[in-house]
Amino acid sequence: MTASLADQLAKRVGPRWVKQRPAELRIFEADGLPTHSAKPRLVVLPGTRSELVEVIALLHREQIPWVARGAGTGLSGGALAETDSVLVVLTRLNRILKLDSQRQRAVVEPGVVNARLSEAALPFGLHYAPDPSSQSACTIGGNVAENAGGPHCLKYGVTTNHVMELEVLLPDGSLVRLGSPHGEPWGPDLVGLFVGSEGMFGVATEITLRLTPLPPAIRTLLADFMTVRAASEAVSAIIARGIVPAALEMMDQSCVRAVEASIYAAGYPTDAGAILLVELDGQAASVAAESEAVESLLRKQGARSVRAASTPEERARLWQGRKKAFGAAGRIAPDLVVQDAVVPRSALPDILDRIGAIGARYELIISNVFHAGDGNLHPNICYDSRDPGLSERVRRASREIMTVCVEAGGSITGEHGVGADKLDYMPLIFDPVSLAAMCAVRRVFDPAQRANPGKVVPIHYCREYGQPHVASAPLPLRPSAPL
Amino acid sequence: MTSPIFMRLRHALGEAAVEVGPDGSPRAVPNSTDAVAQVCGLAHEQGWRVRLEGRSSWMPGDAPADLVLSTRNLRRVLQIAPADLVATAEAGVPCAGLQQELAGQGAWLALDPPGHPDRSLGSVLATGTAGPLRHGYGPVRDHILGGTIVSGDGRVIKAGGNVVKNVAGYDLTKLQVGGFGAFGVITQVHLRLRALPAARVTLIARGERDVLTRQARALMEAQLSAAALELCSPALAGDADWLLALELVGTVPAVEAEATRTSSHSEVGWERLEPDAAVALWQTIARGPLGGELSIRLGVFPDGIDEMLDLLEERLDTGLVSAGAGLGMLRWSGTASLEQLREIRRTAAQREIPLTLERGPWALRHAFGHFGAYREGVAVLVSKLRSTFDPDPTFPVALEGEHG
Numbered sequence: 001m002t003a004s005l006a007d008q009l010a011k012r013v014g015p016r017w018v019k020q021r022p023a024e025l026r027i028f029e030a031d032g033l034p035t036h037s038a039k040p041r042l043v044v045l046p047g048t049r050s051e052l053v054e055v056i057a058l059l060h061r062e063q064i065p066w067v068a069r070g071a072g073t074g075l076s077g078g079a080l081a082e083t084d085s086v087l088v089v090l091t092r093l094n095r096i097l098k099l100d101s102q103r104q105r106a107v108v109e110p111g112v113v114n115a116r117l118s119e120a121a122l123p124f125g126l127h128y129a130p131d132p133s134s135q136s137a138c139t140i141g142g143n144v145a146e147n148a149g150g151p152h153c154l155k156y157g158v159t160t161n162h163v164m165e166l167e168v169l170l171p172d173g174s175l176v177r178l179g180s181p182h183g184e185p186w187g188p189d190l191v192g193l194f195v196g197s198e199g200m201f202g203v204a205t206e207i208t209l210r211l212t213p214l215p216p217a218i219r220t221l222l223a224d225f226m227t228v229r230a231a232s233e234a235v236s237a238i239i240a241r242g243i244v245p246a247a248l249e250m251m252d253q254s255c256v257r258a259v260e261a262s263i264y265a266a267g268y269p270t271d272a273g274a275i276l277l278v279e280l281d282g283q284a285a286s287v288a289a290e291s292e293a294v295e296s297l298l299r300k301q302g303a304r305s306v307r308a309a310s311t312p313e314e315r316a317r318l319w320q321g322r323k324k325a326f327g328a329a330g331r332i333a334p335d336l337v338v339q340d341a342v343v344p345r346s347a348l349p350d351i352l353d354r355i356g357a358i359g360a361r362y363e364l365i366i367s368n369v370f371h372a373g374d375g376n377l378h379p380n381i382c383y384d385s386r387d388p389g390l391s392e393r394v395r396r397a398s399r400e401i402m403t404v405c406v407e408a409g410g411s412i413t414g415e416h417g418v419g420a421d422k423l424d425y426m427p428l429i430f431d432p433v434s435l436a437a438m439c440a441v442r443r444v445f446d447p448a449q450r451a452n453p454g455k456v457v458p459i460h461y462c463r464e465y466g467q468p469h470v471a472s473a474p475l476p477l478r479p480s481a482p483l
Numbered sequence: 484m485t486s487p488i489f490m491r492l493r494h495a496l497g498e499a500a501v502e503v504g505p506d507g508s509p510r511a512v513p514n515s516t517d518a519v520a521q522v523c524g525l526a527h528e529q530g531w532r533v534r535l536e537g538r539s540s541w542m543p544g545d546a547p548a549d550l551v552l553s554t555r556n557l558r559r560v561l562q563i564a565p566a567d568l569v570a571t572a573e574a575g576v577p578c579a580g581l582q583q584e585l586a587g588q589g590a591w592l593a594l595d596p597p598g599h600p601d602r603s604l605g606s607v608l609a610t611g612t613a614g615p616l617r618h619g620y621g622p623v624r625d626h627i628l629g630g631t632i633v634s635g636d637g638r639v640i641k642a643g644g645n646v647v648k649n650v651a652g653y654d655l656t657k658l659q660v661g662g663f664g665a666f667g668v669i670t671q672v673h674l675r676l677r678a679l680p681a682a683r684v685t686l687i688a689r690g691e692r693d694v695l696t697r698q699a700r701a702l703m704e705a706q707l708s709a710a711a712l713e714l715c716s717p718a719l720a721g722d723a724d725w726l727l728a729l730e731l732v733g734t735v736p737a738v739e740a741e742a743t744r745t746s747s748h749s750e751v752g753w754e755r756l757e758p759d760a761a762v763a764l765w766q767t768i769a770r771g772p773l774g775g776e777l778s779i780r781l782g783v784f785p786d787g788i789d790e791m792l793d794l795l796e797e798r799l800d801t802g803l804v805s806a807g808a809g810l811g812m813l814r815w816s817g818t819a820s821l822e823q824l825r826e827i828r829r830t831a832a833q834r835e836i837p838l839t840l841e842r843g844p845w846a847l848r849h850a851f852g853h854f855g856a857y858r859e860g861v862a863v864l865v866s867k868l869r870s871t872f873d874p875d876p877t878f879p880v881a882l883e884g885e886h887g
Contacts, residue, residue: 102786103784146650147654149648149650153648157621157625158648160654160657161621161625170860174860175860176858176859176860176861176864177858177861178861180782180835180837181784181835182782182783182784182812182836183622183782184780184782184812184837184839185611185661186782186837186854186857186861187837187857187861187865188661188662188665188666188865188868188882189624189657189658189660189661190861190864190865191657192624192657192658192660193655193657193658195654196650196653197653197654213706215706216706236566239568239678240565240566240589240678241678241681242677242678242679242681242733242734243734244677282708282737283737283740283741285736285740286708286733286734286736286737286740286741289734289736290734342644342646342648342649343646344566344567344646345566345567345568345647346564346566346567371648374646374647374648375567375646375647375648376648409646410646411644411648411651412651413649413650413651414646414648414649414650415648416650417650418650418651418652422651425651426651429644429651429652430641430652431641433638433640434641434652435652437634437638437640437642437655437871437872438652438653438655440871441653441655441868441871442653444864444867444868444871456652456653457652457653
């Protein structure tokens with residue numbers, strides 16, 4: 001069966017682009033999340049939209065589940081080919097189809113790498129604003145599926161705020177066009193519904209994005225504080241002043257030390273309790289005025305020092321430390337779990353204390369890097385997955401971190417998605433009726449539920465229709481649930 | 484007076500939650516999400532058609548139904564967290580009152596919907612009607628973090644969350660915003676706020692329409708950091724000429740710097756309004772559409788505004804126009820026949836411009852539809868989504884209209 005499927009796929013995309021040998025499949029067994037892996041049934045890499053349409057139509061006809069994948073940089077196991085699925089890799093669909101500088105729009109295929117779009121837009125004084133840390137590798141298609149964020153989303157918005165129109169290949173092999181070039185929905189906002197659906201509604205084959213003018217002036221400040229609490233209070237003071245920085249990033253001491261010990265050393269003070277990176281952009285006069293105000297707020301809130309990058313090189317160096325924080329943390333131990341949760345910004349100091357306590361209890365090194373401006377934290381846990389006892393402690397600690405974030409009024413994911421990793425946390429924030437509504441919406445796009453099966457919504461928690469719909473509290477986690 | 488429906492509702496909800504509407508039909512005025520769910524559950528069971536209403540200041544309350552479900556008693560502001568810049572409010576909360584409460588805590592909802600200041604939050608969400616501030620702060624959906632929806636058969640569905648960044652689960656709120664109530668009743672919303680700005684300055688320029696649109700494009704090229712850049716027809720602005728209204732919002736030095744830059748990039752004369760006059764102008768612009776029988780919005784790029792306005796003037800009339808001169812979008816209000824509107828929609832569609840009927844009498848909504856025909860393959864998705872949230876259906880909402 002598999003051999004004949006491989007042949008059929010090879011007929012459509014060429015034998016070179018169908019992978020089925022164990023050695024070939026190995027690199028497709030996991031994404032950026034080290035705790036999960038699944039071997040795909042086989043991997044197919046279509047090179048054109050029409051090849052992709054044929055592949056999906058074939059899989060539909062043969063009733064075979066499939067998973068779309070971009071660069072595989074996701075951090076929630078969202079692109080794992082579980083349940084013997086075929087992995088449909090979209091990296092060859094990597095053309096920028098149109099760049100309209102006047103209307104500030106780009107039309108791209110899903111496999112275009114995020115940073116490449118900004119490079120292409122640069123000569124026109126434009127860029128694509130959402131900038132996940134993996135932007136030099138991750139693809140726009142993956143960004144759309146996960147509704148990806150990034151440091152500069154504080155001011156410019158996340159992926160969903162930048163997607164105007166989509167051509168979507170539905171799991172039955174048919175194509176639909178959602179949204180409009182301007183961005184005004186054409187009917188109900190199906191673009192908004194599709195973005196962040198984690199590959200379970202279909203594949204975006206053509207994506208129209210809004211480009212953003214490059215700001216004429218940028219000022220990046222580095223402030224260091226004795227404690228995370230003081231740094232968090234400085235964040236609140238900046239926001240309360242009505243200043244919206246382009247980015248407002250924090251790293252705790254453990255994270256700073258990891259960066260400074262790595263090749264990505266950015267000159268952060270290693271004795272600081274926390275550092276803040278504040279970037280202001282816009283017109284020169286307002287950037288000057290706002291950075292003066294921010295600097296004085298930072299000092300008033302207890303910053304030991306405030307340093308401004310005065311050259312583009314200095315700015316790049318300050319950012320490198322932040323953007324490569326995951327890579328630096330990954331050097332401490334063989335494996336790294338990058339967690340992702342959101343809390344109300346004012347709860348950050350307390351939550352970080354609690355995360356520290358969880359780490360101490362499980363004897364784990366947890367370093368924190370976060371988008372402080374919007375309360376999106378990334379606790380990084382370094383460990384060695386060859387040690388089963390340690391892996392179990394990582395799982396338990398992750399679960400406790402999610403629970404405290406939800407208890408503080410937060411969410412289980414701010415930008416990485418639910419994927420496979422957070423499936424069992426969903427009942428912490430959604431009741432069975434709401435989960436069932438999500439299932440039902442998924443079935444509208446994919447009645448057979450063969451696109452990325454088993455992700456996002458834990459179907460065993462869904463309350464199906466026809467049963468009494470009494471409001472109920474979210475259920476506790478399944479005690480034996482694998483995370 | 485005492486119809487069986489009226490009696491059943493009173494029995495279920497209590498006397499205070501049911502009244503007789505001006506047209507004699509029973510009107511449920513529940514004050515909680517659970518009570519809304521009870522009304523919808525009962526209606527679904529009995530096959531009653533339910534007309535949704537907010538504070539009855541935007542959409543005419545004329546859709547045929549067995550009863551009215553009004554959200555006006557859902558009027559609590561449940562939470563304002565100024566440090567986190569989020570708030571939770573019920574759908575019947577009037578926008579102006581909400582802004583006042585937020586301002587008391589140093590917070591601001593950067594939404595200035597058209598219509599009466601007392602328009603309900605739910606109405607603004609359901610119709611997706613943003614005002615001039617969409618230029619700087621995005622469409623209505625950008626302000627909504629999540630909320631609670633009651634489906635046509637009485638299920639209580641939570642969507643999104645109460646934090647500014649969240650990707651847990653499918654984004655069901657997007658379907659509700661601008662869904663005209665076809666996908667359920669919004670009962671509660673989590674809102675994204677801004678800090679109350681330190682400075683707000685309004686500048687206006689008067690003149691020929693094409694001069695003003697050219698001016699707006701020049702300001703965009705200069706990357707002016709504006710909160711609003713709205714082109715208004717003489718009738719809408721209550722002025723002899725077309726008006727370009729610019730609002731700058733932010734810290735005092737930033738706003739002053741941009742005001743200076745505006746004047747230096749000008750082929751037109753800019754007048755700076757006193758704060759009271761500025762408030763009055765933006766209120767006039769917001770109320771403007773109510774002067775027409777219907778309002779339509781067109782998803783047009785800024786470089787297509789002049790052409791679209793020429794078309795509207797030729798086929799209809801100048802009308803009450805408010806358009807985002809910097810980033811696009813156009814709202815036209817006035818009186819038009821079904822045939823005229825169909826022709827405009829057809830022409831717009833040929834240019835890839837969607838036309839949405841934002842308000843108008845039921846006969847027109849029914850025949851023309853809020854959205855009209857979709858592109859290929861979309862109708863079946865919308866219809867299935869609709870039956871997911873309103874299986875039978877309980878809510879008389881004309882999304883597509885009759886073909887023609």
